[in-house]
Amino acid sequence: MKNLLKCKMLSLLFIMGLSTLTMADEIKAxxxxxxxxxxxxxxxxHNLREPADLSKRAWKYSMQHMRVRAGLTGxxxxxxxxxxLKSKTKEDSQ
Amino acid sequence: MKGIIAGIALGSVVVxxxxxxxxxxxxxxxxxxxxxxxxxxxSELQRQQESTVYTEDSDTDIFIESKIRSELESNAKSxxxxxxxxxxxxxxxxxxxxxxxxxxxxxxxxxxYGNLFQFEGELEFKATEDGEVxxxxxxxxxxxxxxxxxxxxxxxxxxxxxxxxxxxxPAWINKLPSNPxxxxxxxxxxxxxxxxxxxxxxxxVIDIRSNYVMFVSNAxxxxxxxxxxxxxxxxxxxxxxxxxKTFGGRFAINPVPGMEIGASAAIGEVAEEITVGADTSNIVxxxxxxxxxxxxxxxxxxxxxxxxxxxxxxNSASTLEGGKWRAWYTQVSYQFSSFKVEPVLRYSxxxxxxxxxxxxxxxxxYLFANNVIAKLAYEYNTDENDDASNANDxxxxxxxxxxx
Numbered sequence: 001m002k003n004l005l006k007c008k009m010l011s012l013l014f015i016m017g018l019s020t021l022t023m024a025d026e027i028k029a030x031x032x033x034x035x036x037x038x039x040x041x042x043x044x045x046h047n048l049r050e051p052a053d054l055s056k057r058a059w060k061y062s063m064q065h066m067r068v069r070a071g072l073t074g075x076x077x078x079x080x081x082x083x084x085l086k087s088k089t090k091e092d093s094q
Numbered sequence: 095m096k097g098i099i100a101g102i103a104l105g106s107v108v109v110x111x112x113x114x115x116x117x118x119x120x121x122x123x124x125x126x127x128x129x130x131x132x133x134x135x136x137s138e139l140q141r142q143q144e145s146t147v148y149t150e151d152s153d154t155d156i157f158i159e160s161k162i163r164s165e166l167e168s169n170a171k172s173x174x175x176x177x178x179x180x181x182x183x184x185x186x187x188x189x190x191x192x193x194x195x196x197x198x199x200x201x202x203x204x205x206x207y208g209n210l211f212q213f214e215g216e217l218e219f220k221a222t223e224d225g226e227v228x229x230x231x232x233x234x235x236x237x238x239x240x241x242x243x244x245x246x247x248x249x250x251x252x253x254x255x256x257x258x259x260x261x262x263x264p265a266w267i268n269k270l271p272s273n274p275x276x277x278x279x280x281x282x283x284x285x286x287x288x289x290x291x292x293x294x295x296x297x298x299v300i301d302i303r304s305n306y307v308m309f310v311s312n313a314x315x316x317x318x319x320x321x322x323x324x325x326x327x328x329x330x331x332x333x334x335x336x337x338x339k340t341f342g343g344r345f346a347i348n349p350v351p352g353m354e355i356g357a358s359a360a361i362g363e364v365a366e367e368i369t370v371g372a373d374t375s376n377i378v379x380x381x382x383x384x385x386x387x388x389x390x391x392x393x394x395x396x397x398x399x400x401x402x403x404x405x406x407x408x409n410s411a412s413t414l415e416g417g418k419w420r421a422w423y424t425q426v427s428y429q430f431s432s433f434k435v436e437p438v439l440r441y442s443x444x445x446x447x448x449x450x451x452x453x454x455x456x457x458x459x460y461l462f463a464n465n466v467i468a469k470l471a472y473e474y475n476t477d478e479n480d481d482a483s484n485a486n487d488x489x490x491x492x493x494x495x496x497x498x
Contacts, residue, residue: 040303040351043391045257046267046497047429047464061175061204064212067245069261071305071346073295074209074242 030075034083037076045070051087059084171208178202178216181265181495188487196493197221198265200232212237233286233330237293247291247309250330253284254291254307254344255358256385256402258423266497269396269427269438270457271469276402276421276444280319283402283421284328284360284383287311287340308343316364316379316406316414324414324448326364326381326404335365337378344385352392358385358402366412379416380407394431399424417447427459434461438471450478451485465497 042048054062059081067077183196198220205213215234222228235249252260258277262268276282289311296304313335314328342360349355360383365376387400400423406416423442430436438457445451457471470492477485 036351040348043396044352044354044389045261047461049464053463053465057173058175058177061173061206062177064206064209065204065214067239067295068212068214068237068247068293071293071295071307073297074239076295076303078209 029078029082031079031082031086033076034079034081037072038080038083041070041072041080042066051084052089056085056088172206174203174205176201176203177498179264179266179495179497181493183271184492186490187484188489189484190487192490200264210239212239242294243296244292244294247293248289250286250288251291251309252286253328254287254293254309255284255342255360255383256344256400257354257356257387257389257398258400258402259283259285262398264497265493265495266465266467268495269425269436269459269469270440270455270471271491271493271495272455272471272473274421274423274425274440274442275451275453275475276419276442277400277423279329280323280325280327281421282404282419282444282446283385284314284326284404286328286330288330288332289339303348304346306343306345309341311340311342313337313340313362314364314381316366318414324446326406326419328404335367335376337363337365337376340381342383346387353390354388356385356387358387359383364406366409366414368412377409377411379409379412381405394429396427396429397425415447419446421445429461435459436461448479449485452476452478467495469493469495 049062051059063077063081063084066072066080067074072080178199178201180199181196183194183198184192185195186192198218200216200218202214202216213234213236216232218228218230218232220228220230231250233250233252235247235251237245237247239245254260258274263273263277265271273281279285287309289309291307291309291311293307293309294305296306312331312333314326315331315335316326317324319325319327340360340362342358342362344356344358346354346356360381362381364379364381366379368375368377382405383403384405385400385402388397389399390397401420402422403418403420405418408416421442421444423440425438425440427436427438436459438455438459440455440457441452442455443452453476454474455471457469459470460468462468471490473489473491475486475488
């Protein structure tokens with residue numbers, strides 16, 4: 001009976017673990033919140049980098065870097081990225 | 095007579111006919127030539143047109159292909175990016191000739207797999223006084239994002255204790271050409287760890303954001319450095335020297351926009367290498383770290399402050415004294431909105447069982463761009479013990495730094 005309970009607990013933990021792993025990929029971005037987080041957070045440590053400073057591709061990597069360094073949640077990271085990409089003009093849309 | 099006239103007329107007709115015929119023949123030849131030329135031109139034009147059409151098709155194909163490739167690349171889960179920073183320094187130290195004192199290049203490699211995994215590593219290349227190149231692995235750590243609020247980081251990472259070392263030290267971010275005293279290598283602030291960390295941002299509570307780091311890492315070492323100073327070597331190592339690992343963390347809140355307040359602590363042991371005759375062994379001392387940091391950016395003003403302290407316990411088997419390695423600094427700067435000049439003022443203080451130093455630094459930066467900066471600063475240094483070292487010497491520093 002105890003072994004069965006352990007198996008159930010382990011299965012539950014395994015499913016919870018899988019669900020948390022899935023959550024990382026299922027984030028819907030909110031660029032309005034992203035603008036708020038961007039203005040509240042970035043300049044604490046460094047000068048602002050304008051959306052035009054980096055390519056779309058570079059911003060994707062830089063934001064994951066900032067997720068770790070600035071202690072952002074996954075959603076906040078995606079929100080800031082959405083705001084930056086939305087702010088890029090046609091001239092700097094690469 | 096009539097016959098003569100008729101003959102002349104007939105002859106003229108015949109001659110003119112012959113001439114006309116001859117003329118017609120030459121016209122036809124010319125016409126044929128012209129037609130042939132025209133045919134040739136038409137064929138050439140057709141060839142050109144065909145080749146033009148082919149080229150357009152080719153351009154279109156290349157355009158579409160590059161667009162698709164670009165889309166695929168931007169949608170690709172996996173990829174990497176090279177960023178980093180570099181700096182070039184000049185110093186004029188009291189009582190010495192001025193010199194170009196530093197060239198540093200620190201490339202940072204980022205790899206990412208979707209929102210699930212990220213790796214980043216920074217190498218630091220420095221030109222030395224001997225013309226050699228000093229290379230150091232500043233950090234190399236992968237982070238597996240377990241969920242929205244937690245990532246597990248593995249490898250060598252910058253010390254999460256405090257803010258300066260992990261977030262402010264890069265030359266294009268630091269607002270002065272030098273580190274606050276005690277915040278460089280072998281100072282009071284730990285520099286890096288080899289181990290595992292859990293870190294991330296937390297959900298808002300009463301509209302306040304917060305973040306955390308918890309880590310376990312190999313222990314630092316304690317001893318006498320090459321220059322004779324007693325130091326805590328708190329840079330990440332791949333051995334724990336048979337002493338307890340370091341357990342620590344930092345928790346920070348963002349009570350208002352632009353502000354972060356953080357508190358750090360760590361506990362563990364340090365190993366001190368003792369040599370008796372031919373035998374070398376490690377003795378164990380207690381090790382504790384405490385830190386407190388504040389950052390606030392508002393209306394062009396930027397305030398930073400941090401206190402960090404490492405405590406080393408005593409051990410009677412050693413001749414070296416334990417004690418407190420403590421450093422703190424406070425800094426204010428202002429960025430004008432109308433012109434790209436930024437004045438900076440910093441006070442820093444460093445204390446350990448052998449040293450008691452402080453420093454005022456006043457700087458002026460020119461921002462060619464937010465990541466391309468020229469800095470000029472004056473440092474006023476004081477050695478409270480006045481131990482005949484050159485720690486009292488004041489310095490003028492200049493630095494050109496950029497992040498990429």
